[in-house]
Amino acid sequence: MNKLFTVSQSPHIHSDYTIRKLMLGVIIALLPAFVTSLVFYGVGVLIVTSVSIASCIAFEFIIQKLILKTETKISDGSAIVTGLLLAFNLPSNLPIWIIIIGSLVAIGIGKMTFGGLGNNPFNPALVGRVFLLISFPTAMTVFPKASGFNTPYMIPADKMDALTGATPLSLVKECIKSGNSITELLNINNLNYSDMFFGNIGGSFGEIAAFALIVGFLYLLIRKIITWHIPVSVIAGVFLFAGILWIFSEEGHNIINDSLNINMPVIKFKDANQEIKIFHMADPLFHILTGGIMLGAIYMATDYVTSPMIPKGMIIYGAGIGIITVVIRVFGSYPEGISFAILIMNGFVPLINRYIKPERFGEEVKNG
Amino acid sequence: MLKTFAKGGVHPPENKISAKSKIKDLQLPETISIPISQHLGTPSKPIVERGEQVVVGQLIAKNEGFVSSNIHSSVSGKIAKIDNVIDSSGYKRKSIVISTEGDEWDKNIDRTDKLITDFSCSSEEIINKVIEAGIVGLGGATFPSHVKLSIPRGKKAEYLIINGVECEPYLTADHALMLEKGEELMVGIQLLKTALKVDKALIGIENNKPDAIKHLSELAQNFKGINVYALKVKYPQGGEKQLIKALLNREVPSGGLPVDVGVVAFNVGTTLAVYEAVQKNKPLFERIVTVTGKSIKHPSNFRVRIGTPVSDLLSAAGGLPENAGKVINGGPMMGKAISDLSVPITKGSSGILILPESESGRRKVRSCIRCAKCVSICPMGLEPYLLMSLSRKNLFDRLESNRILDCIECGSCGYICPSNTELLEYLRSGKATVSQLIRTSKK
Numbered sequence A: 001m002n003k004l005f006t007v008s009q010s011p012h013i014h015s016d017y018t019i020r021k022l023m024l025g026v027i028i029a030l031l032p033a034f035v036t037s038l039v040f041y042g043v044g045v046l047i048v049t050s051v052s053i054a055s056c057i058a059f060e061f062i063i064q065k066l067i068l069k070t071e072t073k074i075s076d077g078s079a080i081v082t083g084l085l086l087a088f089n090l091p092s093n094l095p096i097w098i099i100i101i102g103s104l105v106a107i108g109i110g111k112m113t114f115g116g117l118g119n120n121p122f123n124p125a126l127v128g129r130v131f132l133l134i135s136f137p138t139a140m141t142v143f144p145k146a147s148g149f150n151t152p153y154m155i156p157a158d159k160m161d162a163l164t165g166a167t168p169l170s171l172v173k174e175c176i177k178s179g180n181s182i183t184e185l186l187n188i189n190n191l192n193y194s195d196m197f198f199g200n201i202g203g204s205f206g207e208i209a210a211f212a213l214i215v216g217f218l219y220l221l222i223r224k225i226i227t228w229h230i231p232v233s234v235i236a237g238v239f240l241f242a243g244i245l246w247i248f249s250e251e252g253h254n255i256i257n258d259s260l261n262i263n264m265p266v267i268k269f270k271d272a273n274q275e276i277k278i279f280h281m282a283d284p285l286f287h288i289l290t291g292g293i294m295l296g297a298i299y300m301a302t303d304y305v306t307s308p309m310i311p312k313g314m315i316i317y318g319a320g321i322g323i324i325t326v327v328i329r330v331f332g333s334y335p336e337g338i339s340f341a342i343l344i345m346n347g348f349v350p351l352i353n354r355y356i357k358p359e360r361f362g363e364e365v366k367n368g
Numbered sequence B: 001m002l003k004t005f006a007k008g009g010v011h012p013p014e015n016k017i018s019a020k021s022k023i024k025d026l027q028l029p030e031t032i033s034i035p036i037s038q039h040l041g042t043p044s045k046p047i048v049e050r051g052e053q054v055v056v057g058q059l060i061a062k063n064e065g066f067v068s069s070n071i072h073s074s075v076s077g078k079i080a081k082i083d084n085v086i087d088s089s090g091y092k093r094k095s096i097v098i099s100t101e102g103d104e105w106d107k108n109i110d111r112t113d114k115l116i117t118d119f120s121c122s123s124e125e126i127i128n129k130v131i132e133a134g135i136v137g138l139g140g141a142t143f144p145s146h147v148k149l150s151i152p153r154g155k156k157a158e159y160l161i162i163n164g165v166e167c168e169p170y171l172t173a174d175h176a177l178m179l180e181k182g183e184e185l186m187v188g189i190q191l192l193k194t195a196l197k198v199d200k201a202l203i204g205i206e207n208n209k210p211d212a213i214k215h216l217s218e219l220a221q222n223f224k225g226i227n228v229y230a231l232k233v234k235y236p237q238g239g240e241k242q243l244i245k246a247l248l249n250r251e252v253p254s255g256g257l258p259v260d261v262g263v264v265a266f267n268v269g270t271t272l273a274v275y276e277a278v279q280k281n282k283p284l285f286e287r288i289v290t291v292t293g294k295s296i297k298h299p300s301n302f303r304v305r306i307g308t309p310v311s312d313l314l315s316a317a318g319g320l321p322e323n324a325g326k327v328i329n330g331g332p333m334m335g336k337a338i339s340d341l342s343v344p345i346t347k348g349s350s351g352i353l354i355l356p357e358s359e360s361g362r363r364k365v366r367s368c369i370r371c372a373k374c375v376s377i378c379p380m381g382l383e384p385y386l387l388m389s390l391s392r393k394n395l396f397d398r399l400e401s402n403r404i405l406d407c408i409e410c411g412s413c414g415y416i417c418p419s420n421t422e423l424l425e426y427l428r429s430g431k432a433t434v435s436q437l438i439r440t441s442k443k
Helices: A019-041 A043-067 A078-088 A096-114 A124-135 A137-141 A157-163 A168-178 A182-188 A193-198 A210-222 A229-247 A250-260 A284-289 A293-300 A311-331 A338-355 B123-132 B145-149 B173-180 B182-196 B210-220 B240-248 B268-280 B310-316 B373-377 B384-392 B396-401 B412-416 B423-442
Strands: A268-270 A276-278 B023-025 B031-035 B059-062 B077-086 B092-100 B159-163 B200-206 B226-231 B263-267 B286-292 B300-305 B324-329 B336-338 B351-356
Touching: A019 A043, A019 A078, A019 A210, A019 A293, A043 A078, A043 A096, A078 A096, A078 A124, A078 A293, A096 A124, A124 A137, A124 A338, A168 A182, A168 A311, A182 A250, A193 A210, A193 A284, A210 A293, A229 A250, A229 A284, A229 A293, A229 A311, A284 A293, A293 A311, A293 A338, A311 A338, B023 B173, B031 B077, B123 B145, B123 B182, B123 B268, B145 B182, B145 B263, B145 B268, B159 B182, B159 B240, B159 B268, B173 B182, B173 B210, B173 B268, B173 B286, B182 B200, B182 B210, B182 B226, B182 B263, B182 B268, B200 B210, B200 B240, B210 B226, B226 B240, B240 B263, B263 B268, B268 B286, B286 B310, B300 B310, B310 B351, B373 B384, B373 B412, B384 B396, B384 B423, B396 B423, B412 B423
Parallel strands: B023 B300, B159 B200, B159 B263, B200 B226, B286 B351
Antiparallel strands: A268 A276, B031 B092, B077 B092, B286 B300, B324 B336, B324 B351
16 A cells, blocks of 8 residues: 555645744743843742733633633643733732732633633733722732832831832822822922833833833844834824823923923813812823833733734724823823723724725726 | 835745756656646547557647647557546546657657747747647646737737746746756747737846846847846745736736736746747647655756656655655645645646655644734735635625635745644635636626
């Protein structure tokens, strides 16, 4: 009998792209930010990250093996990425049991309910994060002060005030609500752009260091794991929309008045007590350097499964995230809005994919 | 900046391991089987009978209608049978089987190597010769060449494009042909120009064949209106539409033909066949075939008579390697895997590629993660992931409106997919059903 050959359709060769390699690329890109956080926040970063990754893998394994009784696919690395990204969105002193709940929601509700990797409409890590933010608002918004590698993981109750601090965005939110000047606030708290750029500020530990996240972005671009469209359009959306609003705020008004000698109108509004307040707002550069913009734009919004397929659609999606983020930051009740913005735009992705089509090769022949 | 096409494309490892091999004549096979349908269009009609004696170059099956092609005997001998024989599609198809006796050629064929440069024939004479000689596109599509040469009324060709791209990995048949048959190619191009009544011809060659580019550029200086262009290496540049875009920046309209943008394109192998038909009276009964693969002992380019079984080519190249897992008729991106080594070489076979067992199986299929790689590499600007899911769900109307018929089946999407999904399989089946539905509804 002759030897039997494999018969299949073309193509007969395959590139070396695999899901695992793509996921590994994302993990490598997140390393600079991880190291920076470790330098600023110490051992808590290590604890939160390992608990988050371990419980994400465990939940995915348990659900696939025991509940769905399907083949386990944890080796594709996507649970590690979800765990890592969830951790990056948490304070470095979050209690372990809260992290585990977050992982369960991210993997169980965010991902496996819909059929696992590839089928989830919303970014699983953000589903987990937003669940925790709404359920445990205090624990999720009290951040330890960055005091180097020796920052303790568990902060004793009596030292809470001394060892924790607010994020720049929540300070600004207070100003917006109370009608105080933001410029002054920034001076009092000694907040400057270089600290924001290099990570010496309060916040979820993965989001603080803009430069480390940008280094990872360049790596992702070089390895062709993501394209520039989503991150750039999110950041541009935030910058431009915040810029437009800022021109009409007290702060922007002052600067434009001084440098260009144009008298821009300032928005005034009545608050709940019918008092007239002046509109305060931080400048657009502050907006892109603080909070989760870099983390969200580069790593969360670009999640393959929950973002559009066509470059034009990606830009619409990114710009939408940017605008909604600014709206929540300036007009909403939360100081930060990127997680909500990404989840909202995730919901529009099927619609965007349906109507935004790539540029086809060759015009269609009429009456062909 | 080297020219290339704008949209999509991939760059698989080139693996042109047989590039240094000179074209060798393959030993005559003991029996050959010539399928009567080796071209696009209506199958030809056999005009010989069992037991009849034939000589090399004798017409054995006549074309049926305009989109069809003549078929000639590639050996001399006796017609053993006209029967169904398995071909590279895996199905049994009607073929003429001939047992070889000696090597007696038709007397009208000029068997010398002398270059003949007789440009006195008219357009009609050339086209008639092409019809008689049964020439079809040798790049793989096997579309009857005379159909392309007969420009429809109301349309006009401005450019002749000669396809020397050979973008499929591994294959080197066209490369060897350009190096060894340069002069003949130039004459063939002049003949095609006369036939099409155009005065500009462009030869496109990918930059990984610098010797061919140099050789043909030197030869082209002796001819008016022939220019050689080096192209950036990118698959599928040898696709007709992609090549026209790369060379002239013109896009063939969806559902249209190259002549709609004033272009007619021929493969270098076809051009050589035209030269031989017109100047040497030699019908198309042999072609150059690459036999290659990493475990093949002597990767080579052979001149092969049509109808030769694949096993003969393999023995000439050092035998079938022990670890062979897949035998492909064609290149790794678009070729057909064959199940049986008795399958005959046809006019469209450009190579036989052996892949080892380790590269033969399908990788584990995961669900689509919507990475959009297939969209970004599709040279036709389609959305393969969407077409796959529509094809799975049998949503034929949406398949059509998402332009499934534009798919050139180049396989780039299947090549790139990190989830190893069966993109091209689903696209092919969707495309086939949609075109069948359209044909039925028009009747």
